Amino acid sequence: MSLRKLLAAGLAATMFSTTAFAETNITWWHAMGGQLGETVNKIATDFNASQDEYKITPVFKGTYEEALTAGIASFRAGEHPNILQVFDAGAATVIGAKGATVPVEDLLNENGVKFDINDYIAGVRYFYADANGKMIGMPFNSSTPIMYFNEEALAKAGVSAPKTWEEFAETTAPALKEAGYIPLAQSHLPWIFTENFFSRHNLEFATNNNGYDEGVTEIKVNTPEIKAHFTALKEWKDAGLFEWYGTGWGDNQNPFEEEKVAIWLGSSGSFGGLKEKVGFKFSATLLPYWEGVTKEPKQTFIGGAALFAMAGKSAEENKATAEFFQYLTSPEVQYMWHKETGYVPVTEAAYELAKEDGYYKESPAAEVGIQQLQLPAGEWTKGYRMGFYVQIRDVMNREYGRILTGETSVEDAFATIEKESNALLARFAKTQG
Amino acid sequence: MTVTDTFSTPPAVTAVKVKKRFRVKRETLIDHLILVLGALFMLFPVVLTFMTSSYDNLAFAKSGLQFGWSDQFFENYERAMFETSGFTGAIDGVSMLTNSLILGFGFAIGKIVISMMAAYAIVYFRFRFATLSFWIIFTTLLLPLEVRILPSYEVVQGLGLGNTYTGLIVPLIASATGTFFFRQFFRSVPEELVEAARIDGAGPVKFFIDILVPLSKTMIAALFIIMFVYGWNQYLWPTLITTDEGMFTLVRGIKNIIQSFTDSSSVPEFTVGFALTTITMLPPVLIVIFFQSWFVKGLTESDK
Amino acid sequence: MKRAAFSSPWMPVLLLLPQVSIIFVFFYWPAFEALESSFYLQDPFGFTGTFVGFENYLTLFQNSEYLRISIFTLVFTVSVTFFSLAFGLLFAVKADKVIRGASTYKTLLMWVYAVAPPVAGILGVSLFYQGHGLITQLFGFFGHEFVIGVNYYDTGFALIAVSIWKQVPINFIFFLSGLQSVPRSIREAAMIDNRSSSGRFWTITFPLLAPTAFFLLITNITYAMFDTFGVIDVMLRSEPGNNPMTLTYKVYVDGFRGGDLGGSSAQSVILMLLVLALTIFQFRLIERRIHYT
Known part of the structure; x- marks a missing residue:
């Protein structure tokens, strides 16, 4: 080999390696399995293809709880990812640990990405923000509980989707039962019938401004409105108007897919999966409310999860993370994510794009979640912030299960939830000081 | 009478x-x-699972486990073994099988080597801290890994051993069952052998390698089977310590199977899950069946 | 103890080093850490924390749910231990007795030993599946609507049944080898001595099996308390809900799912003390037996 050739080859090799070196690699741990995970992978692949400075690698870490645990453990070991997906119930833990994350608002501003919280749709803005309204986590897969119904079943029973629980109890449910259906099922009692119950009816959920302010928070769950709701649920269940299939999400969704249950309360993010799986005509509408509690139902808040930029990374990597967030929140990507999965788009611009594109004309049910998030806000609708909330939800699930199986009374169950939750909240306050 | x-x-x-x-x-x-x-009671659940793994997903979703045989067998097994998932495509049946084998072999070999050495020291040497060492090792029998799982996890993560084979295997070795097994056996070895070896001028290393190890062959084989099965079947520890998809073992993969059962975003992959379940069961079951006599010997003599 | 044969000062140290160092790093250190963090309430990320003394323990003792879980653990342990021992013994006695097909039965009854607990859990999930699980349907046939994940007792039953299934083989193997080590002369003498085979069993064979049974008792208790983790985690599909669970599973739920390091560590320490008590009990009994015979 001639010297020139050798030099050329060497030069090429160096050039190749420098370009490879200049590419900043970042990682993203998420909890999106199945079809959702594939969409996540698509976003990452597209982002990597859209430019050549940064490369993101998404890694599936199991359930929400497992992803959070893995993220925390890796942080303690100093081997954490750049981006960690944290679900609603884990928000207090990750936002409470001040040095663990870089607030997304700061991250974007420092890296020259324009940020205005008002670009985000109303229901999404403050759930992952601190007490002063600064956005800490970037809302990602945002969903809200909505009501799905089997159109054929409702037609057969000669009813329309109920607007209020009163209507459901008096008209809808008996007719559906008559038509041979189990009228109602739902997939997440703490999320749909507790957290969002408080938001929909604009009721205080916890002291300290629903937990957003500093100090020892107390949950205000032992209140007449929600107790009345669970009393009604139990009565419906005994009368065959409602069924509960356990704590598992899918166990409650399956009977709806099998056309045994006529109305199912699930996540707006369930839309994509349902569309793919079921053969019958279904639609969705807003979550019902109790007219006896409020005449002006409010918006619900988001569930799902947000992306947190973890602290302790180099400036280049943070820049890459910021660039990725910018890409992720661009209208086109949000619209794609919305269409593929059913999660709501987080920005107004993406929502506009979806409308312009005529998406909601072709599938109106996909718009329900976002409409519900944009209903008028109230004093108690921006979200909640409570520590050890995973355990608090476990306590709720346990006690609700016992109410519905008749092992305990509504009164005792809510007293227990209040007592155990407040004990957990007091313990959490000690971990923070 | x-x-x-x-x-x-x-x-x-x-x-x-x-x-x-x-x-x-x-x-x-x-x-x-x-x-x-009794045999049916033990066999039936597994046979049904195996049979169902030849059906399509809909069959299970509609009517549960199947008694019979259908035509999806090869497709399901092929998908279980070769269909990749994850962004990097690092996870498929083959990679999980490889990891399970590494865990099973690594654990069994590591445990045998380390515990044989320790047992040799305890039985054949007189030294100062003999009793102390014995008790240090002995106390590990008291606390199963499950009980000290959280701090163990922290220690291993802190050492930067998360998602490594070392972190996966070594902490599992920190229990004294093997040491006791060999201690028991060495004590039953006739004294004359040592005497004879000493007269021949054999040192401790020569005695160990030339006499004791060949003598222990059956015991090693027996312990190997038990430890391989034990290592292969580990669930909690791999679940915690491996978060990297490329490191998943088959038993760890069970968690993903269950998740796919409950995943509501798409049709659950029941029968591919059952195929993978069958693959997970097969190697340790075959080993136990084929090396039955060694296995029974090892089991009944190690724990007495 | 065997007489020591070699006396090299450094050799035993070298031989013991790997084992002892692994034990120190991966056993004593974590055990000590568990003890330490059980006295703190700590932010999971490790930034802040408060020393709380025995508060984590007191919280547990005041929590009615912890008591309920303890009671379930007791019921679970006793049922799993009793039934898997009983089945193991029954099959062993019969397999020891028959001549035709003995080795086939032996293989068929022992191979489940090699099935991992979470795999047993998967089998349980499909057999007890809501609606169309085989056992679910069987219950339905007898008029009981069995709903795993909804009815506390149904779920408990399913957990216990699967755990028993997984544990029968090891008991079978031990009892069988115990039976086969009973000398022929004793058996023949027993046959002459005692008319009925069941009487023969309880007066002669069973006492001879007692040491095995006692050893298995401890093994089974340990199994039911700790090794059933995989069965439970898979069958509950990581959703505790209103389902029964064992103390070991609770350690995991609070520590890993919930991020309550202090509370979870306190539970670990309680379990450690429990195992310690069990071990001391075991040794005292063995000691006594050795003493009198």
């Missing part, structure tokens, strides 16, 4: 004899019946 068994039937009364024979026969029949029922 009355004589009552088939062994020594008195020749006299034939009527009694016939009656007895009938009774004995009936009793034997009942014995067999119990054993057959």
Whole structure:
């Protein structure tokens, strides 16, 4: 080999390696399995293809709880990812640990990405923000509980989707039962019938401004409105108007897919999966409310999860993370994510794009979640912030299960939830000081 | 004293004899019946799972486990083994099988080597901290890994051993079962052997390698089978310590199977899950069946 | 103890080093850490924390749910231990007795030993599946609507049944080898001595099996308390809900799912003390037996 050739080859090799070196690699741990995970992978692949400075690698870490645990453990070991997906119930833990994350608002501003919280749709803005309204986590897969119904079943029973629980109890449910259906099922009692119950009816959920302010928070769950709701649920269940299939999400969704249950309360993010799986005509509408509690139902808040930029990374990597967030929140990507999965788009611009594109004309049910998030806000609708909330939800699930199986009374169950939750909240306050 | 068994039937009364024979026969029949029922009880769940793994997902979703045979067998197994998932495509049946084998072999070999060495020191040497070492090792029998799982996890993560084979295997070795097994065995080795070796001028290393190890062959094989099965079947530890998809073992993959069962975003992959379940069961089951006598020997002699 | 044969000062140290160092790093250190963090309430990320003394323990003792879980653990342990020992013994006695097909039965009854607990859990999930699980349907046939994940007792039953299934083989193997080590002369003498085979069993064979049974008792208790983790985690599908669970599973739920390091560590320490008590009990009994025979 001639010297020139050798030099050329060497030069090429160096050039190749420098370009490879200049590419900043970042990682993203998420909890999106199945079809959702594939969409996540698509976003990452597209982002990597859209430019050549940064490369993101998404890694599936199991359930929400497992992803959070893995993220925390890796942080303690100093081997954490750049981006960690944290679900609603884990928000207090990750936002409470001040040095663990870089607030997304700061991250974007420092890296020259324009940020205005008002670009985000109303229901999404403050759930992952601190007490002063600064956005800490970037809302990602945002969903809200909505009501799905089997159109054929409702037609057969000669009813329309109920607007209020009163209507459901008096008209809808008996007719559906008559038509041979189990009228109602739902997939997440703490999320749909507790957290969002408080938001929909604009009721205080916890002291300290629903937990957003500093100090020892107390949950205000032992209140007449929600107790009345669970009393009604139990009565419906005994009368065959409602069924509960356990704590598992899918166990409650399956009977709806099998056309045994006529109305199912699930996540707006369930839309994509349902569309793919079921053969019958279904639609969705807003979550019902109790007219006896409020005449002006409010918006619900988001569930799902947000992306947190973890602290302790180099400036280049943070820049890459910021660039990725910018890409992720661009209208086109949000619209794609919305269409593929059913999660709501987080920005107004993406929502506009979806409308312009005529998406909601072709599938109106996909718009329900976002409409519900944009209903008028109230004093108690921006979200909640409570520590050890995973355990608090476990306590709720346990006690609700016992109410519905008749092992305990509504009164005792809510007293227990209040007592155990407040004990957990007091313990959490000690971990923070 | 009355004589009552088939062994020594008195020749006299034939009527009694016939009656007895009938009774004995009936009793034997009942014995067999119990054993057959027992075998079915053990076998049935697995057979059903295996059969169902030849069906499509819809069959399970509609009517549960299947008794029969369908045409999806090869497709399901192929997908279980070769279909990749994850962004990097690092996870498929083959990679999980490889990791399971590494865990099974690594654990079994590591445990045997380390515990043989320790047992040799304890049995054949007189040294200062013999009793102390014995107790240090002994106390590990008290606390199963499950009980100290959280701090163990922190320690291993803190050492930067998360998602490594070392972090996966070594902490599992920190229990003294193997050491006790060999200690028991070494103590049953005739004293004359050591004497003879010493007269021949063999040192401790030579004695260990030339005499003790060959002598322990059966015991090593027996322990190997038990430890391989034990390592292969680990669930909690791999679940915690491996978060990197490329490091998943088959048993760890069970968690993903269950998640896919409950995943509501798409049709659950039931039967591919059952295929993977079958693949997970197969290697340790085959080893136990084929090396049955070693395995039984190892099991019953290690824990006494 | 065997007489020591070699006396090299450094050799035993070298031989013991790997084992002892692994034990120190991966056993004593974590055990000590568990003890330490059980006295703190700590932010999961490790930034802040408060020393709280025995508060984590007191919280547990005041929590009615912890008591309920303890009671379930007791019921679970007793049922799993009793039934898997009983089945193991029954099959062993019969397999020891029959001549035809003995080795086939032996293989068929022992191979489940090699099935991992979470795999047993998967089998349980499909057999007890809501609606169309085989056992679910069987219950339905007898008029009981069995709903795993909804009815506390149904779920408990399913957990216990699967755990028993997984544990029968090991008991079978031990009892069988115990039976086969009973000398022929004793058996023949027993046959002459005792008319009925069941009487023979309880007066002669069972006492001879007692040491095995006692050893298995401890093994089974340990199994039911700790090794059933995989069965439970898979069958509950990581959703505790209103389902029964064992103390070991609770350690995991609070520590890993919930991020309550202090509370979870306190539970670990309680379990450690429990195992310690069990071990001391075991040794005292063995000691006594050795003493008198």
